Amino acid sequence: MSQAGSPTNPRAERYLSLRWRLLLPVFAVVLAASVLGVYLVSRGMTVGGGEMRALLLDGNTRAVAERLEQFFVEQIDAAAGFLRTPEGRDAFESGDAARLETSLANYARLAGLDALSLVSGGTVAGEMPGSVFMIRAPLENGVTAFVGVAQERLLQVAQAGAAVDILIDDPTRATRAATRAVFLDAGAASADTAPVTLDGVDYLSASVAGFSGLEVTVFMQANPPIAGDAARQLIAITLAIVAAGVLVAAVLIVRLILDRVDRIRVVAERLAVGEVSEPTGMRPTDEVGRLGYALDRYAARVQEKQEELRNSLRRQRRELEHFTAMIESVPDGVVVYDIDGSVTFINEPARQLIGERYNFFKRATDRDITAAVVETLGGISTHSVTPMGIPQRIEVDGRILSVQSAPLRSVAERPIGMVLVLRDVTAEVRREEARAMLLEQVIAELGPDAADAGRRAAPARNDALAFTQEARRRDVALGKLLIEMRELTQVDQQVIRRAQRPVSLEMLVHAAANEWRATASAANLTLEVSIEQNGLTIVGDERRLRWAIGNLLDNAIKYTPPGGKVALEVKGAEGGYARLRVRDTGAGIAAHELPRVFDRFYRGEPTLPNGRRIEMPGVGLGLPTAREIIEAHGGLITLRSTVGIGTAVYFTLPLQGTPVPAVSPSPSLDDESDAGETVRLR
Incomplete structure (x- = not known):
């Protein structure tokens, strides 16, 4: 069971996106700061409201005073300009009251004055309506100007759109005017800013003095909108x-x-799931960018390795398919073991040889197949079969199988398994057995009967005595030859090892040649012996080696036309082995017959250049028996032949003091530069 939070159980812990892990704290902090700010501002406005209102009233009062002062200065300057005009000066100096009043009215209208009058020496010129406020302005030469300003105009100048109300009182003329009628009954402002209740509303007031005897009072609500709920909401x-x-x-x-x-x-x-997608495309400009850039490099490396792995797998798959197809096309059975002795591959011929009684290969496991192979082969194993040596034979369900093995090694020369090659040789063995039985019968019947017939033959006359004696001698020799042939054809390595002795190669070659020289001469052939290196000594069974070499000479003599040559040559030594060759100028062997010349009881169909077939007695045991004897001594034998030119047999024999390896070196086919002249004798 996987633990919580482990890679195999990623949902064991509750998942919360990093987005919310960052946004929720930020949202909480901002919300708390906003609420706290609103609370503190509202509390500050409530606690310090009186001071704020007083400051606001004071500011409005100063603004009203500044506006009135500027207005009065403008009005006084405009009134003083009358005397500076030629018409006004002339009218004033003329002493004509009607003319002066007319000039004052015209000038006031042109200067934008509501009313204008002059007082000089007790004389008053110009009218002053009662609905105006008078502004007194001393002029030059003892002249005083009175400027009349309409009540509404003066209130507008003082208020100027501010959130205050204005009350103007002229005590000298008992004239009052206010922006709202409710303030006409209000008294003058006191020194403090204590609220005044008018029409159910509390007001704060402040006075503005010093404007030609006019009293100006500024009123402002005690609770203005800016200090109320609207401010807090804003x-x-x-x-x-x-x-x-x-x-x-x-x-x-x-x-x-x-x-x-x-x-x-x-x-x-x-x-993580083995997929390679588009990269992040980030640049290493910050921590997150460096992480994305490193991941892109890793993903590119993974993609490269995956592509290499896919190519390697495709190549191995093709190689495996080719190998499987090649092994399946082999007619012999092939069984491949790994280093632990388990079967990893078995082709169809091997299934047929092993699995006819195990009809389960298509559904069986590797363990079942290994058990079936072991049970079928019995004691045969990869360790008991000599690698690439003489095949062993076992009997399975009435059939005889030939088993041969070879080791499998890696590129580093380490053992990785073994391959067994199986072949059904039942028919071949049965033929060999039948022919051996036939040979035994020939030897059993011909030998004693021929000898007894010679002994029973009595000469009838003197001229038949020589013939009888020769027949008896040949009869005895034939019986001896048959017995010797039976012994020599029974090749047993244990028997050969017991009979091995140091043998002079020169004596062996000359002895074998001398035995067949008379036969060669009778066939009108020349038998030559050539020894290129003297003093070589081999180890072996001299009698069987002489018989094997004699068989090679016998074949050369039988299939060489009269007038030809047969040569027995010692070519020298190489790698601890003596190299020998037997060649002739005979009819040669056809190319299609060469692969079977060493098979028991096989006889080819040699022909002369004129097409006539060469008929020679024999049963086809000469070359196979010679090969078995030579290989039993640790040597090898091979053959080359050209039709119409001749045949050459090459073989090797181990020299004295040379250990016999599992596989002896192959004999050199020729020393001549022209391969076509390999078997030609001149």
Whole structure:
């Protein structure tokens, strides 16, 4: 059972996206800061409201005073300009009251004055309506100007759109005017800012003095809108907008970061399941970029390795398919073992040889197949079969199988298994047995009967005595030859080892040649002996070696036309082995017959250049028996032949003091540069 949080159980712990892990704390902090800000601002406004209202009233009062002062200065300057005009000066100096009043009216209208009068020496010129406020302005030469300003105009100048109300009182003329009628009954402002209740509303007031005897009072509500709920709501909305902006900015930043992290996550998850997707494409400009860049490099490396692995697998698959097809096409059975002795491959011929009684190969496991092979082969194993040596024979279900093995090695020359080659040789063995029985019968019947017939033959007359004696001598020689042939054809390595002795190769060659020289002469052939290196000594069974060499000479003599040559040659020594050759100028062997010349009881169909077939007695045991004797001594034999030119047999024999290896070196086919002249004798 996998533990919580382990790679095999990724959902064992609760999953929470990193986006929310970052956004939730930011949202909580911004929300808390906004609420706290609204609370502190509202509390500050409530606690310090009186001071704020007093400051606001004071500011409005100064603004009203500044506006009135500027207005009065403008009005006085405009009134003083009358005397500076030629018409006004002339009218004033003329002393004509009617003319002066007319000039004052025209000038006031042109200068934008509501009313204008002059007082000089007790004389008053110009009218002053009662609905105006008078502004007194001393001029030059003892002249005083009085400027009349309409009540509504002066109130507008003083208020100028401010959130205050104005009361103007002219005590000298008992004239009062206010922006609202409710203030006409209000008294003058006191020194403090204590609220005044008018029409159920509390007001704060402040006075403005010093304007030609006019008393100006400024009124402002004690609880103005800016200090109420509207201000708090505005501040709350402002803070909420700021908080929302901060939160949106945080979301965008976190999203930008997490989108990059998410790209890395997608690539990593696909790599975890063996898929290679598009890279993140990030540059190593920050920590996240470096992580994505490193992951891209790793993904590219993984993709490269995967491509190499796929190519290697394709190549191995093709090689395996070719190997399987090649092994399946082999007619012999092939069984491949691994280093542990388990069967890893078995071709169809081997299945047929081994598995006819195990009809389960298509559904059997490797262990079942290995058990079936071991049970079928019995004691034969990969360790008991000599690698590439003489095949062993076993009997399975009435059939005889030939078993041969070869080791399998890796490129580093380490053993990795073994291959067994199986062949059904039942028919061949049965033929060999039948022919051996036939040979035994010939030897059993011909030998004693011929000898007894010679002994029973009595000469009838003297001239038949010589014939009788010769017949008896040949009869005895034939019986002896048959017995010797039976012994020599029974090749047994243990018997050969017991009979081995140091043998002079020169004496052996000359002895074998002398035995067949008379036969060669009778066939009108020349038998030559050539020894290129003297003093060579071999180890072997001299009698059997002489018989084997004699068989080679016998074949050369039988299939060489009269007038030809037969040569027995010692070519020298190489690698601890003596090299010998027997060649002739005979009819030669056809190419299609060469692979079977060493098979028991096989006889070819040699023909002369004129097409006539060469008929010679024999049973086809000469070359096979000679090969068995030579190989039993640790040597090898091979043959080359050209039709119409002749045949050459090459073989090797181990020299004295040379250990016999599992596989002896192959004999050199020829020393001549022209391969076509290999078997030609001149």
